[in-house]
Amino acid sequence: MRKKPYMLATDLDGTLVGDPSALQRLLQHYENSNIEVELVYITGRHFASVSSLIEIENLPKPDILITDVGAAIYTTEKLTEDTTWAKKMHINWNPERIIKLASFFPTLQRQTLPSTKRVSFTVDQNEEVVKQFEKALVEENIPHKLIFSSNRDVDILPENSGKGEALSYILQNYANEDVKVLIAGDSGNDIDMLTLGHPSVIVGNAQLELVQMKNHPYLYRATEHFAGGIYEAWLHFYK
Structure with missing residues (x-):
């Protein structure tokens, strides 16, 4: 898997998914800007459920898939499970x-x-x-x-899992050292990845637990909902 200069690490339900026209606007921006973005989907769903969602919502296939709230990671074009992470989860x-x-x-x-x-x-x-x-x-x-x-x-x-831990593992093992990343979420199980210290966005339709979350210098609170909020934050951080 070739490492790309940009990365979008995003939750699905209520974040990337929810407004098809906003999603297309975001994806069209990437295409028009001619930038390569590594797509990392980070979800609470299990593998079969998220595979179905990707098909139903016509989402682009991710470069990396993190499922079960960070308990499993799938990489390569075939989305095969990362065995090193899987062994860590069994401890x-x-x-x-x-x-x-x-x-x-x-x-x-x-x-x-x-x-x-x-x-x-x-x-x-x-x-x-x-x-x-x-x-x-x-x-x-x-x-x-x-x-x-x-x-x-x-x-x-498992004690060493969670979306934040899984994303940190991805950034250490599957990303360029200077990758420009945007992390997006809408609910409480996204908090530990939104507080990693990277550019992050809370979409406008977020659950109350994120509305009440403490700010940090790289946290952007979007007014637009779903993928529209991601697009808003992407322009804020990367133009």
Whole structure:
């Protein structure tokens, strides 16, 4: 895979996806500007789900795909799983213990997933039960990373995963040292990548947890929604 001078590292649902005309405007800008942009999709979806989304939304094929909130990375033209990252994700990862512990919290509704790269639940606007579950995980000494987003989604990940960790790995191993990157997101599971210290954008339709997020020097708050917000930020940082 040839390294490119620019990189767009973006969440999909609610960020790149949501306004087809805005998406085309962004992609047309890249084409008209004759710049090479490495596309990195970073999503909470699993591989089969995001593959379906790419087809349905007619998205360009990514150069790199990060799925399951950072628990899996796929590279090369065939999008094959990065085995080094996969081995790292298996260290101290015990989804069976997490699932067993979650059974004591009936308001947590487990999501059906094709693998245990992550363990995910939905909860009906009940932050207190999420805090209690997190406390129980810590008390049971279960290595993990818990991410609560959109006041609904609870993702339990391997302790060294997350979108930020996965993107840092990509930047270290698959990008030019001086790559010009823009990171885009709309919800709480994007926070750790939006705070890496690179040019980043919170799109105008972002969830409340990002509206309340602290500013940093390279964080741009777009007024446009979805891909329109990415385009707005791209012009702000790179013209």
